[in-house]
Amino acid sequence: MAHTSASSAGSGAKAPDSSRRSERSRQAIFDAALALVGEVGYDKLTIEGIASRAGVGKQTIYRWWPSKAAVLLDAFTAGIDEDYEKGLPDTGDLAADLKTVLRATADEFNDHAFQAPYRALAAAGANDEELSRTFVARLMEPGTQVYVNRLRRAQEAGEVAADIDVRVAVEMLLSPFSQRWLMRTGELTHAFVDTLVDQALRGLRPRD
Amino acid sequence: MAHTSASSAGSGAKAPDSSRRSERSRQAIFDAALALVGEVGYDKLTIEGIASRAGVGKQTIYRWWPSKAAVLLDAFTAGIDEDYEKGLPDTGDLAADLKTVLRATADEFNDHAFQAPYRALAAAGANDEELSRTFVARLMEPGTQVYVNRLRRAQEAGEVAADIDVRVAVEMLLSPFSQRWLMRTGELTHAFVDTLVDQALRGLRPRD
Amino acid sequence: MAHTSASSAGSGAKAPDSSRRSERSRQAIFDAALALVGEVGYDKLTIEGIASRAGVGKQTIYRWWPSKAAVLLDAFTAGIDEDYEKGLPDTGDLAADLKTVLRATADEFNDHAFQAPYRALAAAGANDEELSRTFVARLMEPGTQVYVNRLRRAQEAGEVAADIDVRVAVEMLLSPFSQRWLMRTGELTHAFVDTLVDQALRGLRPRD
Amino acid sequence: MAHTSASSAGSGAKAPDSSRRSERSRQAIFDAALALVGEVGYDKLTIEGIASRAGVGKQTIYRWWPSKAAVLLDAFTAGIDEDYEKGLPDTGDLAADLKTVLRATADEFNDHAFQAPYRALAAAGANDEELSRTFVARLMEPGTQVYVNRLRRAQEAGEVAADIDVRVAVEMLLSPFSQRWLMRTGELTHAFVDTLVDQALRGLRPRD
DNA sequence: ACATAAACGAGACGGTACGTCAGGTCTTTCA
DNA sequence: TGAAAGACCTGACGTACCGTCTCGTTTATGT
Known part of the structure; x- marks a missing residue:
């Protein structure tokens, strides 16, 4: 994966020769x-x-x-280099799949080494629009997209109602998670993850 | 409402005489x-x-x-000094009430004068645990609580299923909203608010 | 002894009532x-x-x-309060009298408690003309005057040549002393005092 | 003449690279x-x-x-950079030579541009032992030394008595001068200089 | 293999802001 | 009503970093 600089610009200034870097x-x-x-x-x-x-x-x-x-x-991002291409697991049991992944993510977010830089970047982004766009595009969006894809597939399979806005549904799932962590409004426990998934999915099922 | 300083501490240092302030x-x-x-x-x-x-x-x-x-x-906070005591409106129509309030909140968050300090504080809080605790307790928690109260009342009225974790339900409603705004992952439009409320409430209704 | 303020001025300002001090x-x-x-x-x-x-x-x-x-x-000056009225001893032996007094003065100047304030005042005076006038008038001049008086008497007694400028003679005696101490150009030993007195007096004697 | 910084120390702190200065x-x-x-x-x-x-x-x-x-x-000192190597003039007439030089020095000391920094340094030195040592070594001592040399030569020529302590003799000549100026105890006029030289030399001559 | 040009390590430079200290003025409270 | 206490505005302290700018010194071709 290529890691280009966050500032792509460089209009008038002479750019350094990156091949000699x-x-x-x-x-x-x-x-x-x-x-x-x-x-x-x-x-x-x-x-x-x-x-x-x-x-x-x-x-x-x-x-x-x-x-x-x-x-x-x-x-x-160089240290993460994670592989979003695999996507979420799909065992056919949406709730179980989401719980598995989110529990793992919770553990990751509770890791000290991970916290400082991620928090710092999220915070810096709040005050710097350009940075936040890069931050979102590079780190948050890919992670979100795999959830969107998984839900889209579930929707096609009839597990999720057709009139559901999948994007919003994913936000309802992930934002409470991010928010708790970033603002320290609550612990990221497995119990919380389970409740979150269960309640989120309740609203997605097709009505009888 | 009294607004005491954010630093309540004053362990060893001699505190200034606040009556002469x-x-x-x-x-x-x-x-x-x-x-x-x-x-x-x-x-x-x-x-x-x-x-x-x-x-x-x-x-x-x-x-x-x-x-x-x-x-x-x-x-x-001195400039806000808002009155959380009134609580959310309760017309009997939960969805309508939530949309009304959240649309107004969206407008407020889109106001330029409001953005800079709020963003700054949220960001600063991400890197400063003590500050974030104060920020949450002083600004976010009271706002969240009125939603919790409204949902609790709806739950008592049978509008919301008894086995719902109201706190998590409120987070599912408010966090996507905050997250979009803070991270600039999307616009806070009235349409978004409506979709959010509708999808969130879908999962709350008692099952047949 | 009255200790008026070093700043006699106080032109326009309302003076505090010193009787209630x-x-x-x-x-x-x-x-x-x-x-x-x-x-x-x-x-x-x-x-x-x-x-x-x-x-x-x-x-x-x-x-x-x-x-x-x-x-x-x-x-x-309040701590000094010394009595200049006695003047220098007059045993008839000018050299002996001067050595006695200057040796004692050397000891005093070598005393630590004396040094700090005296040095400080001399230094402050160098940059503050008004202060230096007060300093000189209050502390240095009275001390100098007793030497002038003693030499004047010796001059009247024929021990010192009539065409000698007594003031300058006293400066030749005291300034090397002060200078050594203030600028730290040398030690104030009894030997130095003796040499100083002897050489200074050599030039004062009437010529044959 | 090289003027190194007043702070020769640099014990533990890493010294800056003076070649890039x-x-x-x-x-x-x-x-x-x-x-x-x-x-x-x-x-x-x-x-x-x-x-x-x-x-x-x-x-x-x-x-x-x-x-x-x-x-x-x-x-x-960078602004002075004077040449002490020439030494005092030696016309054979010691009194005339001293008067010439001291009159010129008096004029210099009466010059406003010279006064402020010199006074300031002398004063600062009184309260700061290290500074005063540098001040004396760099500015006062070289000036004093040329007088010592001149008197030494006169002593060798028999113009000055062999048992005279030349160092003290020079102090008797220069200190009244410095003292008057520094403490403002008197004017530095040519008349004063002449009297000072005449009376100082009176005591130096070999006795009959 | 050697010239050359760019990136590099180092760090001095003109600046801005830090958080602290003290100066001198003013107001409040107490005896 | 003089004095203690101390909050206030001011301004300098000495430090830490900023981002820019040379300095030599690698290093990596490209002839």
Whole structure:
């Protein structure tokens, strides 16, 4: 998977030659950024700190990224590199499939190493429209899409009513989850996941 | 409604005498903070900027608040001061009541003056656990509670199935709304609100 | 002895009623100022520090003195209160008399408690003309004058040549002493004092 | 003559790379410091003021000097850079030679542009032992030494008695001069200089 | 293999804001 | 009503980073 910079622009400025880029530095910067955001938090994460920890000149960061948020976004997505192509499991039991996946996701979101950068990026996105578009497109949208696809298939199979807006249905499933985590309004337990799936699916079934 | 400072702590440090506090300065700081966050955004909002705009010494801000986030939170809540006691309307038609209120809320969230501080606080909360607790308790929880109450009443009236977890049901209603707005994953239109309410209620009805 | 403020001015400002002044506070301020200048040095001596140490409001200091230098000057002179009226001893042996007094003075100047405030005042005077006039008039001039008187008497007795400028002669005796101490260009030893007196007197004797 | 920074130390802190130093900034800082000390006086001289006037970041000053006194000392000595190697004139007439030089020095000390920084440094030195050592070594000692050398030569020529302590003799000549100026105890007129030289030399001559 | 040009590490630079300290003024409260 | 207490506005402190800009030093072709 290619990880282009978060800033695609570069209108007038002379672009650096990315073929001569030091892979070594790039990786060291990612490692440093992720380590530091976990240690000191996003607010105290600095370009200087990353450069110093990575054993890299500041200019090497400024040459390739426009902001610390962009660095972190690239670092995080490079570390994820997950395979959305498989899609959700489809055992025929929609509720069971959703519970399986969401329980696993809950465990992931409860992992400390994962929290700091993800939270930081979500927060930075709230105040920076361009960043949030990239964040959503790169990280959130693919994850959402697999749910949409799974529900679409269930809909075709008659498991879900035809007049259901699948997109909204997925949001009803995932947003309470994201919201609890991001705003710390509640724990992400397996019990919560189960209740969420059960109640969400109640409304999707075709009426008699 | 009393708005105490976001930092209730005061462990070892000697607290200033709040009875001698200048109400004039307090109000000027709130006005400046809200105006500036709208003009320059949260990241470029500075304590110095607030102090200067408010015609106030920096120390007067540091004396009463621990961070710019705390200032903004107090400023924002002081400006809201809304009356949650009335609760949601109850015309007997749950769907209609919810649509009415959520459409109005959508309009409010689409208002520019409201966006900047709210977004900023939500974002700051993501990286600062203590702040997020205050933010949730002061701003989000009361708003959520009125929905919980309304649904509880509907449940008692038999409009909503007895085995429904009302809290989760409210989250299914409100989180997609908040999420769309915060992450900019979609527009907050009246059509979206209507679909959301309709699909959410589908699952709540008692089964035949 | 009356200790008027170092700033005699006070042209337009309404003068406080000095008859109602708290002698208790005044003394506490002097004690605090002298103690602190010895502990932290002149540069880190602050009005707030003096007020706090003296258990006194800041305004009580600002009411009666215009600057920390003025406080210190009053504190120091109040603590000295020496008796210049006796004048120098006159045993008939000018050299012996001078050596006796200057050796004692050297010991005094080498005393730590004496150094800090005196140095501080001399330094402050270098940059503040008005203060230096007061400092000189109150502390240096009286001390110089007793030497002038003693030499004048010696001149009348024929021990010192009639065409000698006594004032300059005294400066030749005392300035090397002060200079060494203030600028730390040398030690104030008894040997130095003796050499100084001997060489200074050599030029004063009437010529054959 | 090389003018190294007043802070020779650099014990634990990592020293900046002086080969990359901006000569432009260095000179601008000197100019600003000297101009400002003349305009506002030493007490109101601030690092921020110097930086701003010099068009320089504050850190550029803090990187190279430990205090405003050190800046001023370097600025002043860089501006002097005088040539002590020539020594005092030696026409064979000691009194005339001394009067010539001291009259010129008196004129220099009466020059306004010279006064502010020199006074400031002398004063700062009184309260800061390390600074005073540098001040004396860099500015006062070389000036004193040329007098010592001249007198030594005169002593060898038999013009001055062999048992005279030349160092003390020079102090008797120069200290009254410095003292009058620093403490403002008198004017530095040519008449004063002449009297001083004449009376000082009276005691130096070999006895019959 | 060598020249050359770009990326690189390092870090000085002009700036902005930080959070703290003290200055000097003003108001409130107490004895 | 003088003095304690201390909140207030002001402004400088010394520090941390910002983003830009040289400096030599690799490094990686492309002739």
